[in-house]
Structures are given as C-alpha cells and as structure tokens.
Amino acid sequence: MSKITESHEELPTKHEDALISSLNKLIKIAVKGLAIMMVAVIFWGVGDVAYVMYHNVLSEPVMLLGVDDIFKTFAAFLAVLIAIEIYQNIILYLRTDVLPIKLVIATALMAIARKVIIMDFKTITAMEMFSAASVVLALGIAYYLIGLHHKNDGEL
Secondary structure, three states, rough: OOOOOOOOOOOOOOOOOHHHHHHHHHHHHHHHHHHHHHHHHHHHHHHHHHHHHHHHHHHHOOOOOOOHHHHHHHHHHHHHHHHHHHHHHHHHHHOOOOOOOOHHHHHHHHHHHHHHHHHHOOOOOOHHHHHHHHHHHHHHHHHHHHHHHHHOOOOO
C-alpha cells in the first residue's frame, strides 16, 4: 500500500468559502474548550479514585478490600484512563497531520474492556455477554488491521 503524501486537514481555516472558514475556526475554539473541560474531568476523576480508595480502605473491616471494593476501584481507575484517551482524541482533532482512527478504536476498546471488567456476572444475561464479546472482537480486529496498515506504510 502506498503512503498518502497529501496533507490532511480536518477543519481547514483557509477555505474558498469565508463562512466555512469562520465556522471551522469556531469549531476549533469549541474543541479547545472541550479539551479544557476534559482536563477538569480528569482531575475530578483522580480525586474520585483517591476518594474511592480512601473510602474502601477505611470502611469496616479496615484495610480489607472485598471483591466489590476492588471492582469499584478498578472502575474508577479505568474511567480516568478513558478520560485521558478521550482528551488525546480531542487534541488530535486539532492537528492537521493525523487521522486519529487508531486512537479512537483504542479508546472504544478500552471503554468496552472497562465494561467487561466491572460486569456483574450474577445479573448479566447471555445476550449481553455475547454482545460485549462481539464488540471486543470487532474492535480488536479493526485495531489489528489498522496496525498492519501502518506497519506496511512504515509508520508506527
């Protein structure tokens, strides 16, 4: 496969239509606002992880974590990691030299993996389990194929 040499720009600020140029500039400002808000969400998430850990370790029996406590802690950690991935996606939308397909798929894969990790197997139906497995499989295959494409083009 040949490497695309043309420059890609998701939201060109120089467009033949002045209205489109102006709208693209406004969207870029909105995306920057989303990035700022996502950083706030990440810090609140870190605070939530600290609170969950503090609460789980100090609740009776003290210093003893049950399986549910461990899952709550994992869920809080993974939520912050997913927020960081989403932040990276937001930043990539501002760049003009990157198509963020691989990162978007990785974020979706991490989100479904979080769901699988925190699933309550006592209440989940077989159809829900097969659905989650199908999504994980499809995203895994897509991620692998995109990785092969980048590897063949000499990119990582």
